[in-house]
Amino acid sequence: MMFQRLLSGDTPRSRVLTGLIVGIVLALAFAPFLFPGTRSLDTAARICIFIVLVASYDLLLGYTGIVSFAHTMFFGLGAYGVAIALSNLGGGWGAVLLGTVGGVTLAVGLALVIALFSLRVRAIFFAMVTLAVASAFAILVSQLFHITGGEDGLSYQVPYELSPAFKLVKGKILDVRLDGRLVSYYLMFLSAAGLFLLLLRVVNSPFGRVLQAIRENGFRAEAIGYTTVHYRAIATCLSAGVAALAGVLMALWLRYTGPETTLSLDIMVDILLMVVIGGMGTLYGSILGATLFILAQNYLKEVMDLIAQATVGLPVIPDLFAPERWLLWLGVLFILSVYFFPTGVVGRLRGSPR
Template structure:
């Protein structure tokens, strides 16, 4: 039953299995296991990023194409919900309409970009997505009367999902609408993640991996490489948009910095590479590690910077604002030395 649920793609390593179970339990019981608003926020962020990164891995790890537009699709989902909630008023219908329209728009745009660039050379795709994503980011900040510009949009979500909705106590914890909201996000992410796992382990997913290994040969066997690559792009765009919608429902705010910025794109790249390209479980580990580091490591660096205040250059280097630099170095090193990421490492250890 469980094996069927994860589409027969078992973790194939005892440590990995244990880690994944631990993550699942922690996320499933987050409102009861951890105290405080910040912990719940971190857990929700982890759920959303697991979905976002898994969708990106479908493209990068399974199909072997690099896209810089993943945050753009993420933002389309988020702005879909935000705009629908602003114009239709608070309500579940607004959330639903925004989610569906955001995802559809993302699919159409992904189809257009894919047909344009993948038709010629896969390498064009990386450059064109970068150009299109930056153009969209500029547009969003310029058309401020629609999108709120740099300030973004704040809107209301149904009252059932906010902390104003108290539903009594469960296991000594006040069960509020916020926790309900968290479970909405948790189960949506889980369901979509299992769907992605299903996709990559289907015959379709196998073709994608064949294209990654040798596109020429895949074409020679008779698969339309362009078609498969474009389909993967659209699927990945759709999951990104759905993740964006969840993020918008959770935050009740969208802005260019939280959904569209290039930095989030880099974060996603890092999560995929560190976790392990080409395995959905890598996305899980990468997202968990990264979000935890992002939330708690910066405090640590702040402390280190404080401690080394006397040394001029070193205190600059460990300044909390410079954490992106260390991630960049980590990123380069992991591409060189651990191209298969944490999951690849753990799996190899399991077999030998």
């Protein structure tokens, strides 16, 4: 029953889905021991961070039915907050705290302003306004290079406890050194788990139910007596705040923050794909979506490379399958999944008899 409470009473409700999620969570929890090596640890940490980012986006897209293109901006605000604090004040926990508070506050404030502006008028303005504001923000960041490092981004020291030089305990467990990298990974994992459970709590609260009501029929929700603008604005702010926290995690993990890793439109597209593939309107979808997508990102490119090499000599086809064109196939997949599986992997699994 404690487990039920931890999940806010929202269990996966499908045996296969439960199996998959437990599998992913266990794999992530023991990733440093199961998949040794820097690259796989990096992949695991990325999955943790993206689960939070995608889940926070799903709060907007899947639960409230608002399309935002500024999610990477909020992500970037968190990351740049920490990055700027760490590179100017040196690698201490004080700087991390200051950067986090600054970044998150700015993200929530900006989200509130955008939300009040565009949602007050028409909800569909929101998609267009966020796209405009986010691109202006990306340009601003590259222009303010003396603060943000411009296109090159910022590299900085993280607190000593998170750096590879730090030794938690002398010696190894299962051939894995207990160093700062491990501490850092578990910081990512536990923060991600905590934020995910928090979001699960939010969407299963009375507040979350109102959001779903707004998604299903905003006019009716308004008629019942809920001020939908307020609910939409709060959801936007909440989602922006969590995205900024995910940005903080990203900044701490990579020890580098730049436009490519946080702000680019490609990341926004990735997030959209993860939400849709995993399943809109279920937070569990973010776990599946992020994991599948990030694994596919590596795997798909290799498959495409094979096809491209097998078809050398034929017209056009090798170009269509060149590894750099993987976004093409993801785009096609995206369109098909919006048509045929609007509820994503999770919806499919839940739809089948339990």
